[in-house]
Structure formats: C-alpha cells, structure tokens
Amino acid sequence: MRPLDADEEREPEQDWERFLSPVLDAIRRDVTALEREHVRAHLRARRKLLEIESLLDEIKSEVEASEESALDPARGSGAEAEERVLKLCEKVEKKAVEAALMGKRIVEIHQQIDSYECY
Numbered sequence: 001m002r003p004l005d006a007d008e009e010r011e012p013e014q015d016w017e018r019f020l021s022p023v024l025d026a027i028r029r030d031v032t033a034l035e036r037e038h039v040r041a042h043l044r045a046r047r048k049l050l051e052i053e054s055l056l057d058e059i060k061s062e063v064e065a066s067e068e069s070a071l072d073p074a075r076g077s078g079a080e081a082e083e084r085v086l087k088l089c090e091k092v093e094k095k096a097v098e099a100a101l102m103g104k105r106i107v108e109i110h111q112q113i114d115s116y117e118c119y
Contacts (some may be wrong), residue, residue: 031116038109045102052095059088 066081 024102027116031113034109034113034116038106038113041102041106041109043107045092045099048095048099052092052099055088055095057093059085060086 062081062085066085069081
C-alpha cells in the first residue's frame with residue numbers, strides 16, 4: 001500500500017464542494033428572491049392600509065356632512081350622502097379583503113424563508 005498524497009485526501013471533499021456549490025447558490029438565490037418579495041409585499045400591504053385609512057376618512061367626512069344636513073334640511077338630501085357612504089364602505093371592505101390576502105402572503109413568505117434558515 002502506498003501513502004495517500006495531500007491531493008488524494010482532498011479529492012472527496014472537493015467532490016462534495018463541487019456537488020454542493022450549485023445547490024447552495026440556488027438556495028441563496030431563492031432566499032434572496034423571497035426576501036425581495038417580502039419587502040415588496042410589506043410595501044403593498046402598507047399602501048393598501050393607507051388607502052383604507054383614506055377611505056375611512058372620507059366616510060367620516062360624509063357621515064359628518066350627512067349629520068349636518070339632517071340638522072339643516074335646507075342643505076340638501078341626506079340620502080345622497082348615505083349612498084356615498086355605502087359605496088365607500090363597499091370599497092373599504094374590498095380593500096380590507098385585499099389587505100388580509102396580502103397579510104396571508106407575507107406569513108407564507110416568512111415561513112418559506114424560515115424553512116431555508118437550516119441551510
């Protein structure tokens with residue numbers, strides 16, 4: 001039996017490195033893509049919440065205007081204001097559903113990122 005060279009001893013390790021390198025690179029790319037998606041999802045969710053806040057402010061203004069017109073019948077019909085409030089409420093409900101779906105997606109992204117933490 002002849003003694004092993006230093007090159008022969010490293011050969012199995014180099015095989016593993018060659019095998020694992022593309023896999024680890026792919027995992028890093030996946031995690032990076034998930035982190036980018038995570039940031040974008042948070043920004044979309046924040047925008048959606050700001051839209052909801054704006055709609056709620058509009059509803060508040062419409063309700064206040066409706067209350068004022070109820071106190072002063074000469075100002076106009078409260079039915080129009082009520083109709084506008086109902087439309088705004090529908091918009092808020094739709095935006096809330098969208099925000100909930102975004103929140104759900106953010107949780108999914110967190111779970112995917114966490115599953116890569118072991119690598």
